[in-house]
Amino acid sequence: MSEPQQTVKTKLGWSLEKRDRNFIQSLMPFWEFAYRYYFRVQTSGWENIPANEKVLLVGSHNGGMASPDMHMMMYDWFSRFGVERPIYGLMHPKAWRVSPELAEFAAKTGAIIAHPKMAAAALRRDASLLVYPGGAQDLFRPHSLSNKIYFAGRQGFIKLALRAHVPIVPVISAGAHDTFFVLTDLYPLLQQFHQWGMPWLMGIDPEVFPIYLGLPWGLSIGPLPNIPLPVTIHTRVCQAIVFERYGNEAAMDRGYVNYCYELVVSKMQQELDILLAENQSNFKF
Numbered sequence: 001m002s003e004p005q006q007t008v009k010t011k012l013g014w015s016l017e018k019r020d021r022n023f024i025q026s027l028m029p030f031w032e033f034a035y036r037y038y039f040r041v042q043t044s045g046w047e048n049i050p051a052n053e054k055v056l057l058v059g060s061h062n063g064g065m066a067s068p069d070m071h072m073m074m075y076d077w078f079s080r081f082g083v084e085r086p087i088y089g090l091m092h093p094k095a096w097r098v099s100p101e102l103a104e105f106a107a108k109t110g111a112i113i114a115h116p117k118m119a120a121a122a123l124r125r126d127a128s129l130l131v132y133p134g135g136a137q138d139l140f141r142p143h144s145l146s147n148k149i150y151f152a153g154r155q156g157f158i159k160l161a162l163r164a165h166v167p168i169v170p171v172i173s174a175g176a177h178d179t180f181f182v183l184t185d186l187y188p189l190l191q192q193f194h195q196w197g198m199p200w201l202m203g204i205d206p207e208v209f210p211i212y213l214g215l216p217w218g219l220s221i222g223p224l225p226n227i228p229l230p231v232t233i234h235t236r237v238c239q240a241i242v243f244e245r246y247g248n249e250a251a252m253d254r255g256y257v258n259y260c261y262e263l264v265v266s267k268m269q270q271e272l273d274i275l276l277a278e279n280q281s282n283f284k285f
Contacts, residue, residue, distance in 0.1 A: 013118070016121060019110040020109075023108040024083045028079070031078075032075065032079075034071070034075075042234045042235075043237075045238060049169060054127060054128045054129075055167055055168075056157065056160065058157055059073065059171040060138060060173070061139045062138075062146070062177040062179075064179070064212065064228075065224070066226050066228045067139060069233055070089075072173075072235060073130070074089075076235070086126070086127035088110045088112050088130070089109075089111050090130070090132075091111040092114050092135050092136065093115070096113060119131075120160070120164060124164075133154040133157050134151045136206070138150050139208075140182055140223060142185065143182050147272065149268045151261075158257050159251040159257060161260075162250045162260070163246075163248055163251045168241045169241075170237075172235070172238060172275060173233055176233050179214070179229045180229065185208055185211075186211060187208050190206075190209045209222055209223065214227070241263065243260055
């Protein structure tokens with residue numbers, strides 16, 4: 001590989017300067033169509049985001065690689081606060097390796113690599129940050145867990161909030177995980193085959209290997225891209241969670257980090273249960 005190519009690849013995800021406000025603005029009509037007519041989004045709670053303060057938005061991923069609720073949250077943010085108010089989103093390091101074109105697209109919308117260095121750099125710039133801690137395991141969790149907050153035990157976002165002295169604002173949604181139907185995850189079986197010598201495709205450990213029903217494949221095996229079904233999505237921005245202690249010492253206290261993690265998960269689950277109960281009577285496709 002030539003040196004220039006390596007340099008370009010290294011920059012993707014590792015710079016705050018790739019965010020392109022004009023590019024984001026050009027996407028707004030497409031997001032608006034999906035928001036108003038395809039997913040018919042109903043939303044609430046945006047008053048919980050302070051006007052002039054940075055926050056750490058923490059969400060639960062839904063709907064496979066399409067992740068429609070994430071895009072609808074992004075549209076809501078930009079339509080309410082404008083493209084000038086800085087916000088970045090953490091994207092898994094492996095996602096940057098799948099396609100250079102998609103990686104460039106993501107970087108222009110404000111995606112940065114999910115690494116403590118970049119997350120801290122964004123917050124130091126007084127930008128807000130959007131993180132989905134559950135990653136691929138959350139995106140492709142079985143449909144039986146569609147109404148559960150599932151972060152796979154990842155606590156890095158807690159340490160980030162404690163070190164940066166920022167409140168956590170949970171963002172939840174209902175409906176997005178019905179845009180496809182995950183039956184099961186074959187990853188443990190594939191992992192065993194890999195240990196026996198089978199290489200990963202493209203040299204990337206997928207972390208999940210679901211069987212799901214959805215568009216355009218019908219029955220899909222593996223974490224393939226999907227076209228979400230036109231299901232009504234309900235999103236909600238919850239009240240900020242402010243911890244009792246902050247700072248490096250708090251972030252290094254394993255017991256305290258675990259306590260904060262469980263607090264966030266439990267509060268988000270409570271809010272999701274409330275949202276589901278509110279929508280149960282009028283839920284529609």
